[in-house]
Amino acid sequence: MNMDGFQDQTIARDLVQRIHFWARRIPRKVTIMEVCGTHTNSISGAGLRGLMPENVRLVSGPGCPVCVTPTSFLDMAISLARMPGVTIATFGDLVRVPSSKGSLEEAMADGCDVRVIYSPRDLLALGKELRGRRVVFLAIGFETTAPGVAATILESEKVGNILFLVGHKLIPPAIEALLSAEEVNLDGLILPGHVSAIIGQEPYGFVSERFGIPGVIAGFTPLDVLAAIAEILQQLVFGSPKVVNNYGRVVRPEGNPRAREVMASVFEPCDGVWRGLGEIRGSGLRLRPPWRDLDASRLVTEVVETVEPKGCRCGDVLKGLLDPPECPLFGLHCTPEGPRGPCMVSSEGACGAWYRNERIRGGLK
Amino acid sequence: MCLAVPMRVVDINGSLALAELGGVRREISLELLPEARVGDHVIVHAGFAISRLEREEASAIMELLRGESPAPVS
Numbered sequence: 001m002n003m004d005g006f007q008d009q010t011i012a013r014d015l016v017q018r019i020h021f022w023a024r025r026i027p028r029k030v031t032i033m034e035v036c037g038t039h040t041n042s043i044s045g046a047g048l049r050g051l052m053p054e055n056v057r058l059v060s061g062p063g064c065p066v067c068v069t070p071t072s073f074l075d076m077a078i079s080l081a082r083m084p085g086v087t088i089a090t091f092g093d094l095v096r097v098p099s100s101k102g103s104l105e106e107a108m109a110d111g112c113d114v115r116v117i118y119s120p121r122d123l124l125a126l127g128k129e130l131r132g133r134r135v136v137f138l139a140i141g142f143e144t145t146a147p148g149v150a151a152t153i154l155e156s157e158k159v160g161n162i163l164f165l166v167g168h169k170l171i172p173p174a175i176e177a178l179l180s181a182e183e184v185n186l187d188g189l190i191l192p193g194h195v196s197a198i199i200g201q202e203p204y205g206f207v208s209e210r211f212g213i214p215g216v217i218a219g220f221t222p223l224d225v226l227a228a229i230a231e232i233l234q235q236l237v238f239g240s241p242k243v244v245n246n247y248g249r250v251v252r253p254e255g256n257p258r259a260r261e262v263m264a265s266v267f268e269p270c271d272g273v274w275r276g277l278g279e280i281r282g283s284g285l286r287l288r289p290p291w292r293d294l295d296a297s298r299l300v301t302e303v304v305e306t307v308e309p310k311g312c313r314c315g316d317v318l319k320g321l322l323d324p325p326e327c328p329l330f331g332l333h334c335t336p337e338g339p340r341g342p343c344m345v346s347s348e349g350a351c352g353a354w355y356r357n358e359r360i361r362g363g364l365k
Numbered sequence: 366m367c368l369a370v371p372m373r374v375v376d377i378n379g380s381l382a383l384a385e386l387g388g389v390r391r392e393i394s395l396e397l398l399p400e401a402r403v404g405d406h407v408i409v410h411a412g413f414a415i416s417r418l419e420r421e422e423a424s425a426i427m428e429l430l431r432g433e434s435p436a437p438v439s
């Protein structure tokens with residue numbers, strides 16, 4: 001057992017033993033999904049898959065905001081980037097994702113103005129600096145990110161030239177759609193810690209109540225993830241699925257009501273389109289009527305026919321149906337240097353994580 | 366992208382705060398966590414504090430290992 005990746009090897013070994021103990025008492029294959037890019041990295045980086053019993057499979061779900069952002073959103077971003085007088089501001093990971101008309105990085109090479117920012121708050125200074133231009137922020141991310149964007153929108157009115165292309169997504173409706181999909185068979189969920197810090201525990205109730213599987217809100221160290229897996233397996237053995245919060249040091253049962261209030265003052269739910277999952281009812285956010293003037297999508301009049309990256313299986317990877325190395329392009333025609341799909345580009349995408357960490361360890365089948 | 370880091374609040378000025386992690390200081394917003402106080406550890410995501418980190422509370426892992434659940438023997 002290779003335990004090099006752990007700060008506390010005694011605890012890690014104990015948890016792995018527990019996992020094997022419970023797994024032996026389950027006479028079938030068990031598939032556990034995490035729904036957060038940070039969990040993807042933690043599992044892959046620490047080599048947790050290699051520590052699992054034969055019958056336990058760990059898969060990644062739609063938990064990477066860049067990966068689930070559909071090509072149509074990127075097409076619109078590129079159209080905006082190519083407009084005179086427009087500066088695009090974005091989180092870094094989006095810059096290299098291919099769309100129907102190339103990536104933002106390629107648009108930059110053609111002279112478009114694209115700025116990578118770390119926080120939505122950076123928009124306020126950028127807007128002031130670029131007076132006379134329109135600054136369009138590509139607002140993607142889950143419940144963790146949307147409240148900060150909303151707080152920035154409330155402040156950005158003072159600046160006047162900041163617009164938003166809103167592609168925010170909500171996690172519970174996506175999980176519900178996934179669990180309802182016929183081809184998807186999951187036995188347990190590791191729930192995203194920082195999304196939960198905002199929404200709390202209650203919105204996941206349906207996971208155990210309607211679908212009868214365990215869900216564990218977990219932190220992000222490899223030990224947190226191992227503990228979550230042990231908990232899920234134990235619940236399966238006892239046949240008592242419930243949703244539990246193992247990340248109480250950060251996640252309050254009620255979440256962060258203030259953050260939700262700020263988010264709800266600016267955004268309202270709408271149907272959202274996810275890469276791989278398609279349109280899911282009530283899974284997106286859009287600006288409420290008083291803020292619609294700030295919606296950058298109304299600047300886009302040109303219609304682009306969306307062309308999905310050829311051969312890319314991100315959609316199946318995001319549903320946990322396919323392990324990245326099972327994609328025919330993985331490692332040969334799709335690498336972090338020359339990515340075909342977002343799951344390879346993003347630092348949180350499952351394909352990128354496998355490529356960086358598990359290719360050498362024998363991850364390639 | 367939901368990556369968030371724990372930082373210690375060193376100074377507060379209205380809804381802005383100065384927070385520190387490993388000697389690096391950054392300005393963060395307390396707009397979403399107005400109850401944060403100087404000395405608190407907060408979880409910071411994209412420039413916003415989103416939650417307080419409870420230092421006293423033993424982690425779930427520690428609780429698990431304290432043995433409330435039946436301890437596996439083999």
Ligand code: SF4
Binds near residue numbers: 313334335345351
């Ligand atoms: S390996 Fe590349 S092409 Fe294949 S699913 Fe992943 S991102 Fe898409």
